Amino acid sequence: MITGLLFLLAAAGGAVARGVLAPTMWRTAAVNVAGSFLLGLASGWTSPTLTIVGAGALGSFTTFSSFVAQWSESVAEPDRQGQAIAYLAISVFGGLVAALLGIELAG
Secondary structure, eight states, X not given: OHHHHHHHHXXXXXXXXXXXXXXXXXXXXXXXXXXXXXXXXXXXOOTTHIIIIIIXXXXXXXXXXXXXXXXXHHHTSGGGHHHHHHHHHHHHHHHHHXXXXXXXXXX
């Protein structure tokens, strides 16, 4: 019961933080990369802490749906396709590298 309540509070906090910090495509990329790093740091934690912080706070802080929507909008415009490719690369590869760095530092 308490884990579920803390999960909901953490998820609400993560979603609010994302809404404040990530209203643009590049800020969304920064939030997703930062969230990937933080989740990497938390990878060694155990339940219920990992559930509350990892899935709750960081799961709602990062945003795959906004990433896809913003990428789709930019790739559909011929004059923004280079920007779309850079956004995709930074989001995917930056997130992967950040997560691996977090895991390594947590190790």
